[in-house]
Amino acid sequence: MAERTREVVVVGCGIGGLAAAVAALEGGASVTILERAPEDERGGQTRYTEAYLRMKSETEVTDDFEDFLARNASGAIDPALVALTGRPEQDRPAVAKGLSLFEPDVIATFAEEAPPTIAWMKRFGLRFEALPTQFLTRSQPRLLPVGGGAALVEALATAAEKAGATFLYQATASALDVDDAGTVRGLHYRDRDGRLAHIAADAVVLACGGFQGNAEMMAQYVGPRASHLRPVARGGYFNKGEGIRMAFEAGAAPCGDFGDYHAEPVDPRSGIAEPSVFIFSYGILVNTLGHRFVDEAPTTVDACYERITRTIFQQPGGLAWCILDARHLDIPNYRLGLRTDQPPVVADTVEELADRIEVDAEALAATLVAYNGACRAAEGAPYKPLELDGLATAGIRPVKSNWAHPVNRPPFHAYPIISSNVFTYGGLKVDSHARVLDHDGRPLAGLYAAGEIIGSYYRNYPGGTSVLKGAVFGRQAGRHATGQHGNA
Numbered sequence: 001m002a003e004r005t006r007e008v009v010v011v012g013c014g015i016g017g018l019a020a021a022v023a024a025l026e027g028g029a030s031v032t033i034l035e036r037a038p039e040d041e042r043g044g045q046t047r048y049t050e051a052y053l054r055m056k057s058e059t060e061v062t063d064d065f066e067d068f069l070a071r072n073a074s075g076a077i078d079p080a081l082v083a084l085t086g087r088p089e090q091d092r093p094a095v096a097k098g099l100s101l102f103e104p105d106v107i108a109t110f111a112e113e114a115p116p117t118i119a120w121m122k123r124f125g126l127r128f129e130a131l132p133t134q135f136l137t138r139s140q141p142r143l144l145p146v147g148g149g150a151a152l153v154e155a156l157a158t159a160a161e162k163a164g165a166t167f168l169y170q171a172t173a174s175a176l177d178v179d180d181a182g183t184v185r186g187l188h189y190r191d192r193d194g195r196l197a198h199i200a201a202d203a204v205v206l207a208c209g210g211f212q213g214n215a216e217m218m219a220q221y222v223g224p225r226a227s228h229l230r231p232v233a234r235g236g237y238f239n240k241g242e243g244i245r246m247a248f249e250a251g252a253a254p255c256g257d258f259g260d261y262h263a264e265p266v267d268p269r270s271g272i273a274e275p276s277v278f279i280f281s282y283g284i285l286v287n288t289l290g291h292r293f294v295d296e297a298p299t300t301v302d303a304c305y306e307r308i309t310r311t312i313f314q315q316p317g318g319l320a321w322c323i324l325d326a327r328h329l330d331i332p333n334y335r336l337g338l339r340t341d342q343p344p345v346v347a348d349t350v351e352e353l354a355d356r357i358e359v360d361a362e363a364l365a366a367t368l369v370a371y372n373g374a375c376r377a378a379e380g381a382p383y384k385p386l387e388l389d390g391l392a393t394a395g396i397r398p399v400k401s402n403w404a405h406p407v408n409r410p411p412f413h414a415y416p417i418i419s420s421n422v423f424t425y426g427g428l429k430v431d432s433h434a435r436v437l438d439h440d441g442r443p444l445a446g447l448y449a450a451g452e453i454i455g456s457y458y459r460n461y462p463g464g465t466s467v468l469k470g471a472v473f474g475r476q477a478g479r480h481a482t483g484q485h486g487n488a
Contacts, residue, residue, distance in 0.1 A: 005030050008481050009187060009201040011173045011243060013037070014044035014235075015051075015149070015467055016451025017207030018156035019117075019474025020434075020481075022124075024203075025163040027482025032199055033160065034171040034189055036208070036238045042169065043153035044209055045423060045452065046467060048233035048273035050133075051152060054464030055143040058128055059115045062140050066111050068462040073102035075257060075458050089441075097441025100255050100429065102456040109432035110465075113472045118143075120475065124155045134278050136337050137300040137386060142464050149467065173242060176204060176250045176447070184250065184446035203481035206436070207450040207474060210424035211241030212261065221258040221426060228318025232264055232420035233273035239423075243453050247428050250447065253439045256455025258426030262466070263309035266420040267340035268319070277415045278305060278337035282385060282403055283324035284371055285417070287315040290354070290363030292371060297402040300388065301337070306461055313419035320417050321357050323368075325409040331385045344413035353412045370396060372406040381405075423466060427455030434477035448477035 008024040010017045013035035021031045035042050054062050074082065077099055084096035086104050118128060127146040145151050161167070170192035177186040177198065186200040211217040213236050218226035231237055248254070267275045281297040285308070294311045298304050312320040324344075328334055347353035350368055354361035374396035381391075385403060393404045428436050428449045435443035451470035478484075 006202045006482055007032075007200065008203045008205065008478070009034065009199050010205045010207060011187070012044060012207035012209060012451065013042045013153070013157065013167070014046040014207060014209065014451055014470060015152050015156070016453075016470035016474040017205065018153065018160060019471045020205040020207060020448070020450050020478040021160045021165055022156050022163065023475045023478025023484070024482050025160060025165060027479060027484045029482045031160065031165040032168060033165055034168050034173055036170065036172050037235070039167070039169045041234070042157065043150065043235065044238060045233060045235040046149040046470065047153050048235050049149040049467060051145050051149040051467040052133065052464040053128070053143040053145075053468045054140065054462065055114060055118070055468070056141050058118045058143065061111050061114050064140070066107050069102065069107045069110070069456070069465065070104065072458050072460045072462060073107065073456065074100065077101060094440065098253060098439045100253070100455070102255060106430065106432050109476070110469065110472055113476065114468055117472045117475050121152070121155070121471065124159045126151060126155050133302075134276060134337055134339060135300070135302040136279070136331065136334065137281070137302070137388070140302065140463070152467070173208065173246065176246050178250050182251070182445065184444060187246075201446070203446050203448060205448040205450055205474070205477045205481065206243040206247060206428070206453050207470070208243040209236075209239030209452045210427060211239060211244060212421040212424050213237040213239040214241045217241045218421075221424070222261060223259070225313070225318065228313060229261070229419055229421045232266065232422045236421065236423070239452070244427055247436055247447065247449070250444060251438045252436045252444060252447070253429040253441075254426060254455060255429035256425040256427045257458040258424075260425045260458070262422040262425070262457070262461040263306050263313065263419045264422050265305060265309045265312065265417045267342050268416055268418045269342040270340045272339075272341050274420075275340040275342070276338075277322060277340055277417050279324070279328060279334060280308070280322040280417070282328045282331065283322055283407055284367070284400070285312070285320045285322055286359065286364060286367055287320050288317055288359060290359045290367055292367055292398060293320075295398050296400055299401070302463060309417075309419045312417055318418050321359065322415045322417055323353070323407060324413045325407045326411060327383065327405060327409055328413070330383065340415065344415055346411050346413055348410045348412070350412065353414055357414050357416070368407055371400075372408055375404045375406045377405045423452045425455065425457040427453045430454050430473065432476070433480040434473040435480065448481060450474035450477050
């Protein structure tokens with residue numbers, strides 16, 4: 001008698017969901033994909049990202065990959081308990097099995113499976129190269145898919161379509177179907193007409209993102225100032241958090257910092273995806289009161305922009321202005337650091353600039369006088385904008401640690417910056433097979449997670465790991481759900 005075909009339901013059509021779907025199809029499963037967006041907007045956040053990958057090459061993750069993830073993998077947990085999570089699962093005491101922690105073996109699997117996942121995606125026509133990034137200065141290499149996240153979505157969606165997957169667009173999952181033994185047997189959803197429907201399944205993969213598109217959850221977890229945030233791209237508005245909530249109702253354990261998110265500096269005037277402003281290191285940042293509030297250049301921009309953007313979020317109205325003088329126009333390819341489609345506010349005098357950006361002119365002038373007086377660069381000193389120069393201010397707080405040249409050469413340029421919400425950190429705890437775990441560290445039978453919905457970050461985002469996490473653990477979920485093993 002022929003073995004019954006396994007039924008796998010995937011919720012979400014970004015990199016995590018599509019990787020899970022294609023891997024499950026390769027394992028012989030019948031796959032249904034629910035996507036909240038219309039077909040022409042499928043792909044969630046993935047569609048709109050350049051998809052930076054924290055890899056030195058197609059076969060190597062960066063040298064700091066596991067260490068950086070481990071240093072940002074939990075909150076304030078007793079270090080003795082964290083050490084216990086390094087033991088084999090069967091040797092861990094009960095107290096160490098339910099910690100809200102992106103566990104060491106999961107991080108190790110992430111690093112180990114990244115290269116074979118890249119090789120696997122190349123089978124669908126994708127190419128990966130060390131392409132130029134937005135960062136004029138950077139500390140870590142990045143690998144990128146040619147064509148960005150949109151190429152990932154279309155290549156894997158096409159592969160899923162060719163393999164016979166069923167796509168249900170404008171369909172929203174609402175609840176998991178869990179039997180009396182605690183096994184997930186399918187899910188309930190609303191179709192494009194708002195009617196309730198049900199799909200039976202042997203496995204459900206939740207790959208429907210975080211909750212950055214849900215104002216109520218953002219206020220609940222991030223706080224009332226979340227009204228000053230906005231998703232970094234259109235796809236984020238589809239991420240309403242239902243996947244997290246329905247998993248919690250089924251007994252899933254949380255992981256990741258629910259009060260935090262990945263921050264990126266964007267121009268609030270722009271309506272394009274990810275209208276980032278990454279050239280603030282070469283000028284000063286002032287709030288709407290006209291005051292500096294942060295070291296604009298503590299290190300390379302790729303390693304500090306998140307911390308700085310969080311500080312912008314804490315300013316009045318969640319807004320800051322990047323003030324530059326004509327010196328920045330001499331930086332080779334400075335426009336690489338600007339994704340915004342809006343022009344700068346330009347003025348020939350500080351007073352005129354203050355009027356145009358609606359900042360108190362006396363306060364802004366005083367800030368610039370104090371800053372310029374603290375700069376130690378001699379007139380005519382070499383300008384080295386593409387390398388850390390250690391040229392810091394003296395006698396002023398906050399200090400500026402690099403590129404501390406006076407801002408005194410008109411015309412002056414200004415860009416408004418707010419913090420965008422690239423994705424939320426809080427989500428579900430998983431094991432190395434992407435199985436969702438309960439509060440005692442046990443897998444919830446039939447339930448998997450992939451992509452942003454996996455809670456893995458605290459404090460600081462290890463850049464270039466989000467899309468890669470979706471690909472790796474999506475593939476892990478699809479393989480495990482269909483009994484596949486090994487790295488093939």
